[in-house]
Amino acid sequence: MVVTRKALLRVSAAAAMASTLALGAGGTVAAVGAPVVSRPVSPVVSRVVSPVVRGVEPEADVSHHGHVSLWGTGLGVWLVSQNSGPSDLAGTTVRLRLSVPLSGRQELPAQCLQADRQTVLCRTGPLRGDGSQQRQLALELQLLGRPTEVVVRIDTAWNGGATDLNAKNSEHEVLAPATGDEYVF
Template identity: 65%
Template sequence: MESAAAAAAAMAMVVVLGMGGAAAAVSGAGTAAGAGAGGIAPEADVSHHGHVSLWGSGLGVWVQSVNRGPSNLAGVTVRVRVSVSLSGRQELPESCLQADRLTVLCRTGALRTDEAEGRQLALELQLAGRPDEVVVRVDTLWNGGATDRNPRNNDHEVLAPATGDEYVF
């Protein structure tokens, strides 16, 4: 299981660095990108909120990612993990990739502290079979090395029964 986590982390770096191109992924007010004065990591409060919906073999995942600061972020990698295997290759937004049969990774782009709306992500995933329910986990895999003192608002687990209803996180 640990090798899968390592592979996912490596894929996240490809998503963030390969698509973003910037090796220094965090910027604070008045400091250079990366660690602030004295090598201290900048602080940012990333939060993810949204909803999931399961119908038949389709799973919709809608995520809004916001940075409450105090430092701006050049990008964040959001990880969406499901308890039921995805069915083959998924049609994903350009900013996303399928890391394995249970995981999708998406980059947000820059998350500035003054953006109330943050970044929106909408996924329509196809699951193997027609499960009665699925557990969806949404979290931050990578944030450029920033310190996040409130990770409770960016790590979520939602049980979605196959009702077609929206289950909020």
């Protein structure tokens, strides 16, 4: 016997309608269309399960801009983070992922940490939603060997749960040849 999706939906709908309960006068329960009988509501039936209502998520527009420079074994990353709102943010975490490994432990600013051999995470601190507050970050990272080029991927790893409808201005991929020149993102 082949049961189609439509048939299952019809059976489910009919079963749901048959089991629909209506609250009668005096807190009694009766099936729809049945006479109301005055008796206390059973504890099992009286439990009303309400849908989970989530709070409205804040909306922000975080952006990261700056430049990257590669020379010898050194990689310089200078970036400015800002929030064009509308909501203020308690802080964000900027993630820098490199195409080549770092040479061991790095000397990083207090707000940064090395997540793995190719990733650095840095917190920005609070960002007001009117765009008036900018957080600057300057890093000089030491790379393993002397790469001829490195790809740096910059993005927001965390923004406090805010919705960012324009994530493209906080996600960048920069190719930096070992020229010592500044490559802007």
